[in-house]
Amino acid sequence: MAMMNRVAIAGLGPRGMAHLRGFLENPERFEVVGISDLVNEKVAAAIAEFGEIPAFADARTMLEATRPDVFCFCTPPSVRLSLARLAVEFGVRGVAMEKPLAVSLSEARQLRDLLDGAGIRTVVCLQHKYLKQMRRLQMVVESGALGELNTIEASCRSWLSVVGVHYIDYALWIAGNRRATRVCGHVHGTGKLDNPHPSPDYVLGHWTLDNGCRVCFQSGIDAPDYVPGKLHTNSRLTCHGTHGYAWADTEGGWGTLNRETGGVLVESRDPGWPEQWPELQKPYSADFADWLDDKSRVHPCNLAQAYHGFEIATAMYLSALENRVVDLPLAELPEEPLVERMRRELPEEPKQ
Numbered sequence: 001m002a003m004m005n006r007v008a009i010a011g012l013g014p015r016g017m018a019h020l021r022g023f024l025e026n027p028e029r030f031e032v033v034g035i036s037d038l039v040n041e042k043v044a045a046a047i048a049e050f051g052e053i054p055a056f057a058d059a060r061t062m063l064e065a066t067r068p069d070v071f072c073f074c075t076p077p078s079v080r081l082s083l084a085r086l087a088v089e090f091g092v093r094g095v096a097m098e099k100p101l102a103v104s105l106s107e108a109r110q111l112r113d114l115l116d117g118a119g120i121r122t123v124v125c126l127q128h129k130y131l132k133q134m135r136r137l138q139m140v141v142e143s144g145a146l147g148e149l150n151t152i153e154a155s156c157r158s159w160l161s162v163v164g165v166h167y168i169d170y171a172l173w174i175a176g177n178r179r180a181t182r183v184c185g186h187v188h189g190t191g192k193l194d195n196p197h198p199s200p201d202y203v204l205g206h207w208t209l210d211n212g213c214r215v216c217f218q219s220g221i222d223a224p225d226y227v228p229g230k231l232h233t234n235s236r237l238t239c240h241g242t243h244g245y246a247w248a249d250t251e252g253g254w255g256t257l258n259r260e261t262g263g264v265l266v267e268s269r270d271p272g273w274p275e276q277w278p279e280l281q282k283p284y285s286a287d288f289a290d291w292l293d294d295k296s297r298v299h300p301c302n303l304a305q306a307y308h309g310f311e312i313a314t315a316m317y318l319s320a321l322e323n324r325v326v327d328l329p330l331a332e333l334p335e336e337p338l339v340e341r342m343r344r345e346l347p348e349e350p351k352q
C-alpha cells in the first residue's frame, strides 16, 4: 500500500518552489509539514502562492519540530553537507536535493557515504529525463530501431556545474544506466571558476562505457550552438547506433533517422523547457514516493548515478590537468579540489 510521506523543505528559491509544487501535486503521497529559508520574504512568497504551511526560521528547528520522513533541500551548491548531516541526525528516510551534487569530489563522496551509510534513499534533481522529447528519445533507443548504440554525444552551451552535470547524467541514462570506465578530457577558460557553480568555461571529454559504447561530451562556451540565442537550454543529446541516430534537445526538438523510418529523417517539436518545467516535478516526486515505498523501484535520479556523474566530471578535469587517461572508479581522490588547481594552473581567458 502507498505510504504518506511527511516532507520538510529548506531553501525556497525557484527550485525550492518547484519541489514544493511537485510534492503538493501528489497529495496522496506527500504532506508538506514545514518550510524554511534564511530569507523571510521567500517563505512569505511560498505561503502567498501555495497557502498556509508551517514555516520555520532554520532547517534544524524545522526538523526538530516536524520529524519528517523526507528532507528536501534546494540550496546553493556549497550548502549540502551540513544539511545532509541534519538529515542523518533526524533519521529521515528520504532526501531530495538539487544538482550539482557538490563543489568537489571529496564533498560528493562524503555526502554519498553519509546518506548511503544511513540507508537514506536520495534523489538528485537531474529531471530533464522527464521532458517529453527525452522520453521520445528513450523510446526510440529502447525499441531497438537504432540497432546497437555505439556513440552518444552530449552537448550544452552552459557550463558544467550548471547544465553539464545534467547532460553527463543523461548520457549514462540513455545508454541504459551504464558506468564509465575510461575518461579523457580537455578544459579551458577561468571565467566561471569563481562562480557559485564553479567550472571551467569549457570542458570536452571522451568516455568509454562498460558496454563499449563511447560518449563525446562538451559543456560550455565552445560547445555547438544548436539553439542560437539560448544559453542554459542550448543543449542536445544524440544517440548513434548501428541502424541510425536520434536526438532530443532541451528546447523541445526531437528527431530520428533509422532503418524503421526508411532512412528518412523524422522530426517533432514539443514545447521547450520554459513551458514544460512546471510539469516535470509531479511525476518526479511520484517516482520518489514509489522508491520510498519499495526499494526495488529505484528512482532514475538516484544518488549513486549522480555521484558517478560527478566522478566523471572530476575525471575529465584530472585528465586535462595531467594529460593522461583516467580510469574509473578513481582509486584515490585528488589531493585538493580540482577547481582550486584549475584556478592556479589554467591560463586566463576572456570571461564568458
Ligand SMILES: NC(=O)c1ccc[n+]([C@@H]2O[C@H](COP(=O)([O-])OP(=O)(O)OC[C@H]3O[C@@H](n4cnc5c(N)ncnc54)[C@H](O)[C@@H]3O)[C@@H](O)[C@H]2O)c1
Pocket: 010, 011, 012, 013, 014, 015, 016, 036, 037, 038, 039, 042, 058, 059, 074, 075, 076, 077, 079, 098, 099, 100, 125, 126, 127, 162, 197
Ligand atoms: N534541476 C534543475 O533543473 C535546476 C534548475 C535551476 C537550478 N538548479 C539548482 O538548484 C539549486 C538552487 O537553485 P535556486 O535557483 O533555487 O537557487 P537560489 O539561490 O535562488 O535559492 C536558494 C535558496 O536557499 C536558501 N538557503 C540557503 N541556505 C539555506 C539554509 N541553510 N536553510 C534554508 N534555506 C537556505 C537561500 O536563502 C535561497 O532562498 C542550485 O544548486 C541550482 O544549481 C537546478
